[in-house]
Amino acid sequence: MRTRWSAFVAVAALATAMAGCGEQAHRLQGAFILNDTGVDHSESSCSGTGEYADIEAGLGVIVRDEAGKTVGSTELVYDSQSSAGQCVYRWEMTVADAKSYSIEVGQRGAGTYSAADLNRRYWQVATTVGD
Template structure:
């Protein structure tokens, strides 16, 4: 009785399970991308990241520059800076001003060294450190008050410096008087320039 010929057993072809929802082409592309990044050194990756960051910052800076360069905030010709700066400049011209000068009492301080401290004597005993200096306007109104500084011996006698601040502007002329010794009449421009000089005595 013939024996039936046995067929060799061939195992079914093996199949690689696919990831659900991922096409073979996408899987191969992702694998290639991961493989590429894994071959790059850390320094190269950092360099690429820094380059991208610099490009983004540059683009933002350019956008801000273009937005601010449309001329909307550019001062008009003939103006100077911000409103606060212009206000200060106007105040310098129109606001209160100061003046300074000296009062010399001639012929006193004999025997004193040059620049040694001195005071008015005899009939000028009212001339000393702290003596009041008055400034009045054309109407005779007192508009500012100052005082004498320390007297110093000079070749001419005893010289006292003074400064008067916060003089009200706008008068045609002003009179500057030390104590009750009579006044020196000046224009506003002359007062603003300063350097006034009084002399008492011979």
């Protein structure tokens, strides 16, 4: 019983400290879509070829705040909605509150969104590359 009470107190203290800091976490979700007639597609995987050969499940996604500090990272996950000519990937992560977010998938450049814009988008973004 004492262990449960100690754990409860620790969690409550952490929650209080976080609330005092004004930190708010957001669940950021994304889709990354590659449209290209040369994709290598099967029922369980999809990857780019040629100039898109770097695009595949496991490719890194990094999110930075307005100061350039990394606030989250994850990897692309294959989505079964992929088809011949189109690879679809999903990703998601929790990020701390910031004024803006720069989202970069692999070495494909970054897209920047304000917190207000992401809030209007329900913290969901989609990036499309290719044809």
